[in-house]
Amino acid sequence: MIKLSPRFLLAMISIFGVSLSTNAQDTDKRLYEIIDDISADSIEYDIRKLAGFGTRNTFSDTVSDTRGIGAARRWIKSEFENISSKCDDCLEVFYQKDYVTPEDGDRIPKEAWVVNVVAIQKGAKYPNRYVIMSGDIDSRASNTMDFTTDAPGANDNASGMAGTMEAARVLSQYEFDSSIIYVGLSGEEQGLFGGKGLAEFAKKNNWDVIGILNNDMIGNIEGVDGVIDNRSFRIFSEPVPPNETERERRMRRFYGGEVDGISRQLARYIHNNVKTHMPEMNPMMIYRLDRFGRGGHHRPFNDLGFAGVRIMEAHENYNRQHQDIRTENGINYGDVVEGVNFEYAKKLTAVNAINLASLAWAPPAPSKVEIGGIVEPSTKLRWEPVKGDIAGYKIYWRDTTAPQWQHSRFVGNVTEFTLEGIVIDNFLFGVAAVGKNGHESLVVFPNGTF
Numbered sequence: 547m548i549k550l551s552p553r554f555l556l557a558m559i560s561i562f563g564v565s566l567s568t569n570a571q572d573t574d575k576r577l578y579e580i581i582d583d584i585s586a587d588s589i590e591y592d593i594r595k596l597a598g599f600g601t602r603n604t605f606s607d608t609v610s611d612t613r614g615i616g617a618a619r620r621w622i623k624s625e626f627e628n629i630s631s632k633c634d635d636c637l638e639v640f641y642q643k644d645y646v647t648p649e650d651g652d653r654i655p656k657e658a659w660v661v662n663v664v665a666i667q668k669g670a671k672y673p674n675r676y677v678i679m680s681g682d683i684d685s686r687a688s689n690t691m692d693f694t695t696d697a698p699g700a701n702d703n704a705s706g707m708a709g710t711m712e713a714a715r716v717l718s719q720y721e722f723d724s725s726i727i728y729v730g731l732s733g734e735e736q737g738l739f740g741g742k743g744l745a746e747f748a749k750k751n752n753w754d755v756i757g758i759l760n761n762d763m764i765g766n767i768e769g770v771d772g773v774i775d776n777r778s779f780r781i782f783s784e785p786v787p788p789n790e791t792e793r794e795r796r797m798r799r800f801y802g803g804e805v806d807g808i809s810r811q812l813a814r815y816i817h818n819n820v821k822t823h824m825p826e827m828n829p830m831m832i833y834r835l836d837r838f839g840r841g842g843h844h845r846p847f848n849d850l851g852f853a854g855v856r857i858m859e860a861h862e863n864y865n866r867q868h869q870d871i872r873t874e875n876g877i878n879y880g881d882v883v884e885g886v887n888f889e890y891a892k893k894l895t896a897v898n899a900i901n902l903a904s905l906a907w908a909p910p911a912p913s914k915v916e917i918g919g920i921v922e923p924s925t926k927l928r929w930e931p932v933k934g935d936i937a938g939y940k941i942y943w944r945d946t947t948a949p950q951w952q953h954s955r956f957v958g959n960v961t962e963f964t965l966e967g968i969v970i971d972n973f974l975f976g977v978a979a980v981g982k983n984g985h986e987s988l989v990v991f992p993n994g995t996f
């Protein structure tokens with residue numbers, strides 16, 4: 547038998563870039579309770595119910611109680627209200643809607659209201675800060691203009707919608723510092739209209755958006771290529787915000803940040819949280835806005851400068867997406883309930899829930915972080931203090947080629963710190979705020995120098 551010395555193990559650990567410092571967040575056992583409370587049965591019930599509305603095309607029937615998007619959104623709203631009645635009316639539930647006409651895009655067959663169903667769980671300390679989980683209400687047939695043919699959209703995207711409702715069920719049993727929004731968006735398949743509407747609503751109402759976790763297809767484990775995998779999932783994030791200024795673009799050339807935009811930091815946070823609390827899962831960081839040339843409802847939020855990522859299955863099955871239900875040459879087409887793995891949807895719902903909880907329990911991130919240390923042997927950081935009673939700040943750093951933060955140091959409740967012997971040229975840096983409960987904000991990449 548080979549005996550490994552502790553020193554050898556430590557060396558191995560540092561070679562693989564794993565930090566030994568304990569993550570304060572892994573001491574909150576409520577996160578494990580949340581993971582355990584997410585129910586696959588409840589997700590299955592909701593997916594079957596949503597698929598049962600026949601079609602949820604954004605332009606489908608709005609009058610019927612059993613078929614079409616009108617029936618679907620009324621049912622979702624009543625479910626959010628049921629959840630709220632079990633937590634002392636902790637959810638504020640409402641429709642947020644915008645009118646679209648064929649002039650608004652080439653996939654709009656007629657005028658209609660694009661209606662989102664919003665449920666807000668207000669935070670006790672920072673009610674105007676919002677972390678958002680979204681799924682989509684709408685579905686489509688082979689032809690997206692066809693609003694009458696059956697389009698059960700069991701995976702795309704009843705799975706994301708059901709996960710969002712289940713997260714609301716579980717998280718509504720807790721109180722948070724910041725607000726959590728659970729939302730069903732519409733008009734996704736015709737041009738991301740629901741997301742656009744809610745992002746503009748957020749801007750207009752001056753919401754301080756921490757980020758949006760957009761869930762689009764979280765239930766399929768069988769790829770079109772036959773790969774079956776119920777552990778992996780993807781986190782898509784764009785590199786930097788599309789609305790950055792020319793000055794910010796220029797600064798990046800000299801100070802870095804090409805892979806450190808706000809959405810990427812959100813993706814890293816989720817990745818780290820999952821690795822800590824759900825080590826059996828395999829989160830894949832995808833360094834791009836979305837799938838190649840395709841879109842999702844986090845994008846309209848990114849367009850307005852909000853952090854946002856897409857969370858979804860690792861292996862897509864194109865025979866089950868955007869397809870009329872039929873059999874052709876022995877292949878079954880259609881997005882039917884049989885194609886959804888409810889246990890997997892439960893896992894990805896838990897991924898969302900623990901990150902909503904951590905972010906909503908964490909203090910705000912420091913807004914202004916500056917870095918210095920040019921031609922000096924040490925790196926210096928300073929930042930604007932966060933309002934509120936917090937434990938302090940944590941500095942993160944990593945090799946310039948590393949995808950995840952590799953090193954961190956809790957520096958206490960100060961507003962500047964020097965990392966002795968750490969040369970600014972050789973690493974990338976960031977700062978997070980740490981609450982007294984151990985929960986951490988997103989990491990902020992320096993946005994100024996001194």
Ligand SMILES: [Zn+2]
Pocket residue numbers: 702735868
């Ligand atoms: Zn779709």
